[in-house]
Amino acid sequence: MKILIIEDEPELRNVLQQSLEKELFIVETAKDYKSGLDKIISFDYDCILLDIMLPDGSGMDLLKDLKKEGKSDSVIIVSAKGSLDDKVAGLDLGADDYLSKPFHLAELHARIKSVLRRNNHNGQQLLQWNNVSLSPENRTVLVNSQSLSLNKKEFDLLYYFMINPNRLITKISIAEHVWGDYTDEADNLDFVYSQVKNLRKKLKNVNAEINIQAVYGMGYKMS
Numbered sequence: 673m674k675i676l677i678i679e680d681e682p683e684l685r686n687v688l689q690q691s692l693e694k695e696l697f698i699v700e701t702a703k704d705y706k707s708g709l710d711k712i713i714s715f716d717y718d719c720i721l722l723d724i725m726l727p728d729g730s731g732m733d734l735l736k737d738l739k740k741e742g743k744s745d746s747v748i749i750v751s752a753k754g755s756l757d758d759k760v761a762g763l764d765l766g767a768d769d770y771l772s773k774p775f776h777l778a779e780l781h782a783r784i785k786s787v788l789r790r791n792n793h794n795g796q797q798l799l800q801w802n803n804v805s806l807s808p809e810n811r812t813v814l815v816n817s818q819s820l821s822l823n824k825k826e827f828d829l830l831y832y833f834m835i836n837p838n839r840l841i842t843k844i845s846i847a848e849h850v851w852g853d854y855t856d857e858a859d860n861l862d863f864v865y866s867q868v869k870n871l872r873k874k875l876k877n878v879n880a881e882i883n884i885q886a887v888y889g890m891g892y893k894m895s
C-alpha cells in the first residue's frame with residue numbers, strides 16, 4: 673500500500689513518514705503544490721494525505737486536479753484550517769476523510785486503514801495473471817500482494833496486455849490504445865519499444881510471473 677504525504681512543514685512531514693513506514697506502508701512525500709501535482713499525475717497512490725495550506729497553492733486545487741485526471745486515489749485532508757467550510761468543501765470535492773491538526777498518530781492510522789478498507793470493498797473487478805493482480809479502477813498493481821509503482825503509460829500498457837493474454841498484439845494497436853491520438857504524429861514506434869522495456873524491467877525486479885515476449889517485426893505477446 674502506497675501513501676503520498678503532501679505537507680510543507682518538514683517536521684510534521686518526517687513524523688508522518690516515519691510513523692507510516694513503521695506501519696509498513698510505502699511512503700512518498702511532496703513538500704509543495706508543484707511537486708505534489710507532479711507525483712499525483714505520474715503515479716497512483718492508495719491514499720494521499722493532503723495539507724490545504726501549501727506555500728505555492730491550495731491543497732483543494734490539488735484535489736480538483738486529481739479528480740480532473742480521473743484518478744481514484746483515496747484522499748484524507750489533513751489541515752490546520754479546522755473550519756467546517758473547509759471540511760464540507762473538501763468532502764464535496766471528493767476527499768474521503770478530513771482530519772484537523774493537531775491529531776494523534778493513532779487516529780490518523782485508524783482513518784487511513786478505514787479509508788483503504790472501504791475503497792477495497794467497493795466490489796471492483798480485479799485482473800489476475802499468476803502472481804500479478806491489477807485493479808483497473810484503482811489503477812493499482814500488486815505483485816505477490818506488494819504494490820508495484822508504475823507510471824501512467826506503463827500501467828496502461830500492462831492493463832492492455834492483461835486483457836489480451838496469449839495474443840499477438842501489434843505495436844500499432846499498442847500505440848493507439850496507450851498513446852491515443854499522439855500516435856499519428858509519431859515518426860516511428862520506438863516509444864512503444866522503450867516503454868515495454870521499462871515495464872518488463874519493473875516486473876522482473878519484483879519477480880512478477882508475467883512474460884512479455886517480442887514477436888520480431890510484429891509486436892508482443894504476453895503469457
Ligand code: CA
Binds near residue numbers: 680724
Ligand atoms: Ca501547510
